[in-house]
Amino acid sequence: MHTKFLWPYLALFILLSLLVVSFSAQARNTTQEYWIAAEKTDWNYAPSGGNLINPENGLGVYGNTLVYTKYRYIGYTDNSYSQPIPQPEWMGILGPTIRAVVGDIIKVHFLNNTDLPLSIHPHGVMYNKDNEGADGGAGGNIPPGGRYTYTWVVDRDAGPGPDDPSSIVWLYHSHVMAEHEINLGLIGTIIITAANKARSSRGPVPRDIDQEFIALYMIFNEENDEESGLKHTINGRIFGNLTGFETTFGQRVRWHLIALGNEVDNHTAHWHGQTVLDRGHRTDVIEIMPASMRSVDMIPRSPGNWLFHCHVNDHMMAGMSTRWIVK
Numbered sequence: 001m002h003t004k005f006l007w008p009y010l011a012l013f014i015l016l017s018l019l020v021v022s023f024s025a026q027a028r029n030t031t032q033e034y035w036i037a038a039e040k041t042d043w044n045y046a047p048s049g050g051n052l053i054n055p056e057n058g059l060g061v062y063g064n065t066l067v068y069t070k071y072r073y074i075g076y077t078d079n080s081y082s083q084p085i086p087q088p089e090w091m092g093i094l095g096p097t098i099r100a101v102v103g104d105i106i107k108v109h110f111l112n113n114t115d116l117p118l119s120i121h122p123h124g125v126m127y128n129k130d131n132e133g134a135d136g137g138a139g140g141n142i143p144p145g146g147r148y149t150y151t152w153v154v155d156r157d158a159g160p161g162p163d164d165p166s167s168i169v170w171l172y173h174s175h176v177m178a179e180h181e182i183n184l185g186l187i188g189t190i191i192i193t194a195a196n197k198a199r200s201s202r203g204p205v206p207r208d209i210d211q212e213f214i215a216l217y218m219i220f221n222e223e224n225d226e227e228s229g230l231k232h233t234i235n236g237r238i239f240g241n242l243t244g245f246e247t248t249f250g251q252r253v254r255w256h257l258i259a260l261g262n263e264v265d266n267h268t269a270h271w272h273g274q275t276v277l278d279r280g281h282r283t284d285v286i287e288i289m290p291a292s293m294r295s296v297d298m299i300p301r302s303p304g305n306w307l308f309h310c311h312v313n314d315h316m317m318a319g320m321s322t323r324w325i326v327k
């Protein structure tokens with residue numbers, strides 16, 4: 001019984017256990033904090049004033065009116081809500097992207113700077129009734145001028161499943177009168193990265209990916225179903241007016257595709273020049289329906305100025321197209 005020889009090993013074992021426990025506890029307690037205001041703004045569906053896909057065709061009836069009042073989620077640097085966080089041009093009308101890693105806590109400090117009661121209702125993450133942002137909980141109806149801090153838990157069930165890529169997309173939107181507020185433009189996304197696939201807790205992006213894009217396919221209804229007011233958009237822009245989907249040859253690119261809206265919002269997102277990998281399957285068209293959330297990967301193989309558009313005939317005609325550029 002040479003117990004005295006065991007003591008150093010036992011001490012080392014205890015020390016290592018403590019390190020593992022404290023490390024994993026730390027990893028699970030990262031809080032991702034966001035300051036998001038809802039604001040009323042003018043929105044131009046085609047800032048160039050023209051059809052950038054087929055200039056000779058013009059904008060048709062969809063060009064009759066281009067600027068409408070929208071409500072948007074705007075991200076700020078802190079609780080003074082004075083410094084908006086700039087977004088890439090390709091994000092269009094989308095609210096700020098909330099990012100977290102499985103194990104994190106998300107805190108969203110919401111300020112309703114509009115004239116309507118609003119909320120933020122997340123998909124995917126775990127919440128209790130007061131943090132649902134809908135349906136009667138404390139965060140379900142924030143009056144004009146009101147503030148609320150939502151706390152969401154990014155548990156295992158909010159992260160990528162066994163067949164998913166290393167990050168997946170969830171929607172968030174206002175949910176007092178959801179159908180009305182979604183059409184107003186109160187839409188954003190949450191991207192959750194798997195725990196062991198993130199670059200770091202401060203930058204919760206997947207390390208096996210170089211670039212992530214988000215594309216919302218949605219028909220905004222501006223004029224009570226009048227055709228001229230049915231704006232067939234990608235991220236809130238029509239006829240190629242969404243710019244900035246730019247990448248370089250050989251980059252590892254992930255596309256997070258979402259749709260929202262009505263029964264006409266059945267979209268087939270199609271890339272020219274490239275295929276995508278969808279959970280092990282190759283395709284160049286991804287079908288999305290209202291509230292669909294899909295994440296697919298590509299490594300661009302051909303430099304070019306390529307179309308990225310909805311493949312539904314009526315939607316193509318109505319301007320649900322833009323370009324993605326491979327340099």
Ligand SMILES: [Cu+2]
Binds near residue numbers: 267312
């Ligand atoms: Cu479509």
